[in-house]
Amino acid sequence: MPRIARFGQETVCSYNDGEEIFREGDVTREMFVVQSGEVEVYRGGVTLQLLSRGAMFGEMALLESTPRSASARAKGLTKLVEIKPGGFLLKVRRDPTFAFELMCQLSSRLRGTSDRLLASID
Numbered sequence: 199m200p201r202i203a204r205f206g207q208e209t210v211c212s213y214n215d216g217e218e219i220f221r222e223g224d225v226t227r228e229m230f231v232v233q234s235g236e237v238e239v240y241r242g243g244v245t246l247q248l249l250s251r252g253a254m255f256g257e258m259a260l261l262e263s264t265p266r267s268a269s270a271r272a273k274g275l276t277k278l279v280e281i282k283p284g285g286f287l288l289k290v291r292r293d294p295t296f297a298f299e300l301m302c303q304l305s306s307r308l309r310g311t312s313d314r315l316l317a318s319i320d
Contacts, residue, residue, distance in 0.1 A: 213272035235276025
């Protein structure tokens with residue numbers, strides 16, 4: 199079970215090695231920013247990404263209000279900043295660079311996915 203600390207609008211959650219953050223199909227809407235440690239995002243036993251400090255994940259469920267499309271678990275002791283939908287809008291208003299950083303990370307993921315798809319065709 200994650201340990202939780204609140205700082206204003208943000209919540210910092212601590213996870214132990216191997217602890218589930220969320221599972222594919224869960225109907226939760228938080229997104230997360232890795233504060234320390236690592237997070238493995240996986241689906242069907244296949245690792246999709248290994249995320250470290252500063253990486254954002256879980257935004258698809260937050261933005262689209264859809265069930266989780268993959269699972270995530272902590273690798274080692276991991277601290278995450280949890281951002282709920284209402285907190286997301288507040289954070290974007292107060293810190294537009296947060297939105298810019300999220301867009302950069304999404305763009306990078308899309309480019310990586312496109313590259314892997316094209317490489318698998320060749």
